[in-house]
Amino acid sequence: MDLTLKVWRQDGPGKPGEFKEYEAKGISPDSSFLEMLDVVNERLVEAGEVPIEFDHDCREGICGTCGVMINGHPHGDQKGTATCQLHMRRFSDGDRIVIEPWRATGMPVMRDLIVDRSPLDRIVEAGGYISVNTGGAPDANLIPVPKPAAESSMDAAACIGCAACIAACPNSAGQLFTSAKLAHLNLLPQGQPERYERTIAMVEKMEEFFGSCTNHGECEEACPKSISIDNIALMNRDYIVAKFKDRRKAGQT
Amino acid sequence: MTTTGRRQDTKPARKLPWILEFYRSDVAKKWIMAVSGVILLGYIAAHMLGNMKVFFGPEEINEYGESLRDLGGHLVPRTHLLWIMRIGLTAAFAVHIHAAYSLTRTNLQARGRIRYDVPREYLAANYASRTMRWSGVIVILFVLFHLADLTWGTANPDFVRGEVYDNMVASFERLPVAIIYIAANLALGLHILHGVWSLFQSVGANNELYNKWRRYLAWGFTAVIVLGNLSFPIAVQVGIIS
Ligand code: HEM
Ligand code: SF4
Ligand code: FES
Numbered sequence: 001m002d003l004t005l006k007v008w009r010q011d012g013p014g015k016p017g018e019f020k021e022y023e024a025k026g027i028s029p030d031s032s033f034l035e036m037l038d039v040v041n042e043r044l045v046e047a048g049e050v051p052i053e054f055d056h057d058c059r060e061g062i063c064g065t066c067g068v069m070i071n072g073h074p075h076g077d078q079k080g081t082a083t084c085q086l087h088m089r090r091f092s093d094g095d096r097i098v099i100e101p102w103r104a105t106g107m108p109v110m111r112d113l114i115v116d117r118s119p120l121d122r123i124v125e126a127g128g129y130i131s132v133n134t135g136g137a138p139d140a141n142l143i144p145v146p147k148p149a150a151e152s153s154m155d156a157a158a159c160i161g162c163a164a165c166i167a168a169c170p171n172s173a174g175q176l177f178t179s180a181k182l183a184h185l186n187l188l189p190q191g192q193p194e195r196y197e198r199t200i201a202m203v204e205k206m207e208e209f210f211g212s213c214t215n216h217g218e219c220e221e222a223c224p225k226s227i228s229i230d231n232i233a234l235m236n237r238d239y240i241v242a243k244f245k246d247r248r249k250a251g252q253t
Numbered sequence: 254m255t256t257t258g259r260r261q262d263t264k265p266a267r268k269l270p271w272i273l274e275f276y277r278s279d280v281a282k283k284w285i286m287a288v289s290g291v292i293l294l295g296y297i298a299a300h301m302l303g304n305m306k307v308f309f310g311p312e313e314i315n316e317y318g319e320s321l322r323d324l325g326g327h328l329v330p331r332t333h334l335l336w337i338m339r340i341g342l343t344a345a346f347a348v349h350i351h352a353a354y355s356l357t358r359t360n361l362q363a364r365g366r367i368r369y370d371v372p373r374e375y376l377a378a379n380y381a382s383r384t385m386r387w388s389g390v391i392v393i394l395f396v397l398f399h400l401a402d403l404t405w406g407t408a409n410p411d412f413v414r415g416e417v418y419d420n421m422v423a424s425f426e427r428l429p430v431a432i433i434y435i436a437a438n439l440a441l442g443l444h445i446l447h448g449v450w451s452l453f454q455s456v457g458a459n460n461e462l463y464n465k466w467r468r469y470l471a472w473g474f475t476a477v478i479v480l481g482n483l484s485f486p487i488a489v490q491v492g493i494i495s
Contacts, residue, residue: 008370019370072369072371072373072374103369104363105363105365170378171363171364172364203278207280211364212279212280212356212359214360214385214451216375217378218378220377221376222376230464232454233453233459236283236455237457239281240280240284
């Protein structure tokens with residue numbers, strides 16, 4: 001298939017950027033979106049031009065590095081799919097595809113389609129862990145976990161940290177990502193001792209970088225892992241409880 | 254670590270009193286918006302229901318106005334309870350508006366100046382949720398006009414203090430006023446259509462059991478409020494009340 005690409009090109013952080021058009025001829029409909037970009041880049045290199053830089057790693061929808069805005073849709077318009085898992089058969093011959101980097105003050109463009117997603121790491125560093133003593137692995141099922149809670153925790157843990165939720169949000173809010181990272185620990189017994197400290201630390205770190213939630217729900221639509229905004233409600237409640245709770249008198253929850 | 258992307262937040266050097274410290278957080282501001290929103294929702298519901306008395310004639314609605322001033326009967330000095338309610342309402346408006354202003358600034362800043370080239374095709378966000386700021390501004394401007402019109406009387410040449418029924422008729426007989434009133438109530442409708450659903454999310458009341466009902470509740474509540482409120486100017490305009 002023959003396509004026209006309109007791609008954001010930018011030399012470095014803080015540099016002015018602009019859109020450039022590229023012809024992408026003879027693309028296989030079976031190639032993935034990133035493979036299509038690979039082909040375009042090989043041709044650019046052969047022509048002595050600078051290839052389009054984009055982030056990618058696993059190419060199987062688990063690392064979260066590859067997100068770009070495709071025709072105004074984060075990761076393209078296929079629901080629950082990361083850019084690397086999007087295939088060119090989703091498009092039609094002759095299509096014009098606009099490819100843009102995520103846009104948010106909190107994650108500035110580093111180069112072309114690559115943005116600085118390190119604020120997401122800062123948020124996880126603030127509390128997205130459980131402090132335990134290392135040692136022998138405990139027996140499985142030593143700590144009972146209610147099945148429905150285990151399920152929602154697992155669903156939240158599916159977040160790959162791609163930042164599509166932030167890119168999709170009219171407020172550039174980091175709520176969906178942060179709440180997913182919180183929920184997957186806060187719903188499990190092992191997460192209880194640090195639950196409220198964690199929630200305060202991660203929410204407040206998030207607020208250093210990103211906007212606030214108006215409950216539009218765009219993030220859930222954009223998320224390649226279909227993380228639910230129910231997690232945001234849980235985060236809001238945990239944050240408010242954490243702020244009011246007398247933790248000297250708190251048990252494990 | 255890059256600091257370029259940070260929102261330009263200035264942390265206060267000293268620790269603030271806890272309530273202000275709490276209010277610094279956006280999540281807390283949304284909680285406060287939700288709580289003040291509930292107070293305002295309760296108020297608009299009571300206000301609409303009370304005004305229904307206008308359909309039962311001048312005595313009924315004038316008595317209603319009088320009962321408001323006389324709330325608490327012999328237990329409290331006259332109008333004191335009404336004043337406590339007025340102060341509470343003003344406070345709810347004040348924090349709601351301050352939080353709206355502050356979050357709007359935060360969000361515009363977090364979003365930055367460079368927008369996407371392709372206009373976003375919103376999948377979940379709806380007209381109501383994206384116009385909260387504007388519907389909110391219309392509501393507060395209307396509230397001020399409404400007070401000037403029917404409480405203080407400064408915007409109503411035929412205003413007579415205490416004559417609730419006559420004042421209402423005198424006001425809504427003017428077509429432009431009826432139109433302003435209708436438009437403002439439609440804006441209020443948009444605001445609460447998203448607000449009633451959204452506030453559950455902000456306070457963390459999210460439960461599979463009733464999540465579906467939050468939308469129905471928002472629609473139902475909005476429909477009752479808007480239709481109720483619209484009935485007054487329309488009734489005056491078509492002459493049911495005169
Ligand atoms: C009778 C008057 C009002 C009622 C009943 C009302 C109710 C609500 C409710 C229930 C919410 C949802 C809160 C949440 O999501 O947690 C809300 C949000 C909001 N209100 Fe109001 N409100 C009123 C007046 C105003 C006014 C006067 C303004 C501003 C001038 C305003 C601006 C906003 C904004 C901007 C939001 C969205 C905030 C966000 O999610 O980022 N509202 N309102
Ligand atoms: S919540 Fe979804 S969209 Fe957001 S970072 Fe995680 S996987 Fe990406
Ligand atoms: S490259 Fe790893 S998720 Fe797409």
